[in-house]
Amino acid sequence: MSASVPLTDIRDFKLHIAGEWQTGTGERRQVRSPATGTLIATVTEATDHDVAAACDAAAAAFPAWAATDTAERARLLRGLARIIAERMDGLAELESAVTGRPIREMRAQMGRIPEWLDYFAGIILGLEGEANRVKGGFLTYTQYRPYGVCALLTPWNHPVLILVKKLAAALAAGNTLVIKPSELAPVSPLLIAQWAREAGLPAGAVNVVTGGATAGAALVNNPQVARIDLTGGTTTGKRVAAAAAERLVPCTLELGGKTPVVIFADSQLDEAVAGALFSAFVAAGQTCVSGSRFLVEDSIYPQFIAKLTERVKRLKIGDPALPDTDIGPVISAASRDRCFAFIAETKADGARLLVGGERPALSSNLSDGFFVPPTVFADVTPKMRLFRDEVFGPVVSVTPFRDEEHALALANDSDFALGAAIWSRDIIRAHRVAGKIRAGVTWINDHHKNDPRSIWGGYDMSGYGKENGWDALKSYLTKSSVVVRTEAQFSDWFAGGHRYG
Known part of the structure; x- marks a missing residue:
């Protein structure tokens, strides 16, 4: 897509799966301006079949993406940041039209979007484990691994900002993604998926399925999804948390507030x-x-x-x-x-x-x-x-x-x-x-200031988990311990050895 988003043209968007635009099997949904009622675009109401295809694509892409050197992942994320920066004006116009937010607000917000990609591209290079010699002649060290397929469910009020906050951390960590944006503002996440391919990310690393509650339920219940990150209402958050608990899948839930x-x-x-x-x-x-x-x-x-x-x-x-x-x-x-x-x-x-x-x-x-x-x-x-x-x-x-x-x-x-x-x-x-x-x-003495380095998230009815900072990056990684015997002689417990634990 060119740097200028043609808002005067009604666009019929397909799903973005395995690096390509795919027709999908569901009905068409209209996206209209909340200011004028004007038709802006149409998107697909993804079915269970479509969601499963997106999860399959993400699962197929995961091993190679997870094995990619962190420096290469960082380079590709920075490439995506540059594409967004180049197309920022058109993206701001699109976001304003779809969400109804004044263009002055959207231009200010869009100006900061690339920072999240640059930040997580930077800190992934500094991710380090620990090593210790412990009692009994053992060496322990830790290692991080990505979860696999992550489901990102994003809202309509900040479609690009909140998506990129999640996407940057998840991809930097080596996960692959299936994104389900709000049915009220589904267009810009589809463009971000296409731009990720243009930046060189592999097919299947970023997939987007559009639709409402049915598509969302299919995604959080898909057995290939290993982690869930939702920004939405508290009622929706409770449903997602229950579905995740059924499979013991970790969540970040950024929910309501007062x-x-x-x-x-x-x-x-x-x-x-x-x-x-x-x-x-x-x-x-x-x-x-x-x-x-x-x-x-x-x-x-x-x-x-x-x-x-x-x-x-x-x-x-x-x-x-x-x-x-x-x-x-x-x-x-x-x-x-x-x-x-x-x-x-x-x-x-x-x-x-x-x-x-x-x-x-x-x-x-x-x-x-x-x-x-x-x-x-x-x-x-x-x-x-x-x-x-x-x-x-x-x-x-x-x-x-x-x-x-x-x-x-x-x-x-x-x-x-x-x-x-x-x-x-x-x-x-x-x-x-x-x-x-x-x-x-x-x-x-201020309000609503946000930065990639400043953690974000609440508790109680506002959900749990953190966005931004090292907390977000590490939440997209599992941490494990490796214990190595360094003593020459093995202690055979049942032959009279006395070392245990």
Whole structure:
């Protein structure tokens, strides 16, 4: 595919199996713009047969790929990084059209995608085992091996970023892949598979099957899949975890969140408001670490909600293809309806609506889009559903707190433990609170910053396992121990030898 993605042309995408475009045996599924309803592409609804073929291709490619020298794997990953960098503008346009995220957001995100491939290409060269002489005249050393066929199930909100985070670590470790992207954003992973072939990765190293829950279930239950990595909702994560447990297959599960953002009175208020705006409404609130529960010290509570309201009113809702658009649509009619159901229920609960809450008036070409205005409720209590449940849309709550103890009690009053943020100029307190808040990723005086070196993942209802860093690379490898006798004489236990263990 050329550097420019022809968005004006409807493309009929096939499955990508064994390094080739393959027709598949399922029905066609339409991919439409959530902003306009325009048909962007069609893809195949993969059947059990198609998924099995992809797993067979990955299994056939695994021995040679696993045996490839790490320096060669690193070279090929860097080649893929360069291809993505060259085609970044077209990829950003495609992602914006499919997901509804504003083009300005997508260009910024796409600019960092190659970093993950370069990072894991680098650290795989530094993977080392250990060796020790131990009691009884033995030498022990450790070795790493890839698992084999890995199933990557990726979401619609960051189709390329989250895929590449997983793919880079898994391929660097020597695994082969079968990817099942979300049925709502399935196109870019197919392109990444094709570009991996162009970069020189062997046929079958990267396979993509498109479809919905049926294809996903077939993949996680395929007997050739040796490891599973899912980013998705908590309900889906529970199903995948159960299927993996049945075969004792290891998983990484990055699931839902209900991120608390704790704002102390000593924070720089305008900075904290700007950070709140970004954390709540980037990607129209459709991120797993979206700032959705703002906990504000009562002495600055009135000023905070006034400033936040004023900033939210200035956000521009509209066509995601325009560079001055701040807020695009949510991904689907179901997402839109869920957001408005939260709004109606929170009004009924007695919370104070500060801004938003009504369907926006937009131009006629956007009349079929799934738009939800950025919406802020004040005086939300822990008993309200908006405080407790994930919306996955641009609807957030603000709640006052008295002191540090009260702030922590509110922040930790959740079944989720993925992200959190703390705003304070008292760095001692900020670190102290970070040590007590329940989250796998905590930001101090910022939000949603991500890097290949910074581990990512939560616990409890937010799942388990880690992305990024050495933790991610090693999670795609099994570690074993080899024990070597170095004594000349063997101790024959049943002939009177006395060494055991």
